[in-house]
Amino acid sequence: MSDHAPTVTLPHGTFTIAKRFTFQAGHRLPSLPPEHKCGRQHGHSYEVEVILTSDSLADPGFVTDFGDLHPFKEFIDKELDHRNLHEVLPIEPTSELLAQYLAGWIIDNLEPTVPGELVAVCVHETVSGWARFDVVRPQR
Ligand SMILES: Nc1nc2c(c(=O)[nH]1)N=C([C@H](O)[C@H](O)COP(=O)(O)OP(=O)(O)OP(=O)(O)O)CN2
Ligand SMILES: [Zn+2]
Numbered sequence: 001m002s003d004h005a006p007t008v009t010l011p012h013g014t015f016t017i018a019k020r021f022t023f024q025a026g027h028r029l030p031s032l033p034p035e036h037k038c039g040r041q042h043g044h045s046y047e048v049e050v051i052l053t054s055d056s057l058a059d060p061g062f063v064t065d066f067g068d069l070h071p072f073k074e075f076i077d078k079e080l081d082h083r084n085l086h087e088v089l090p091i092e093p094t095s096e097l098l099a100q101y102l103a104g105w106i107i108d109n110l111e112p113t114v115p116g117e118l119v120a121v122c123v124h125e126t127v128s129g130w131a132r133f134d135v136v137r138p139q140r
Contacts, residue, residue: 014055016119017063021048023076027085027093041084047124048076048102052116064116072102072110095123095131103133 023046032039050072054063085093091101103121111118117137124130 014053015057015063016051016053017066017116018049018051019066019069021050021073021076022046023048023081025080025083025085029092029094030086031092044125046080046098048099049122049124050102050106051119051121052114053119054116058115062115064114068114069110072106075105075109095125095129096133099123099131099133103135107135 024043025046026041026043028041029036029038050069052064057063058065079088085098089098089101091097099121102123103118106118106121118135120132120134122130122132
């Protein structure tokens, strides 16, 4: 029996990675009618998933080094963690708008320094509810 796994023909395709970040925050959704429970102050353990893609890999075989996403963690920890989101964000803090806002932060601040391209940001507010914002790029 050989000591090596067999050689295979490597298929063409695209690579996708994801990394999860978490933070705790309070919010309310001030635009909701007064009888809606989510108009009241409450909190979530937010999970944010950042999804990046590339057709080719940087050494040693990365779309983007997961460690290169650390500035996003620093941003979340400094600006969002243990805060009232409706007080610190320039948007109404629904999951959908938070996903779009975080995608904008990544495109402005992180994407220029990493090889991968942002595909989407998912925001999980609860174990059962989440929203995803998909970045639409102009046709090249
Ligand atoms: N499309 C969206 N709907 C709602 C959002 C949102 O961001 N996008 N947010 C909320 C509230 O923030 C709420 O905290 C979560 O709502 P909901 O899942 O209804 O609340 P529960 O976890 O208590 O769920 P139950 O299934 O009722 O236990 C509301 N909607
Ligand atoms: Zn909520």
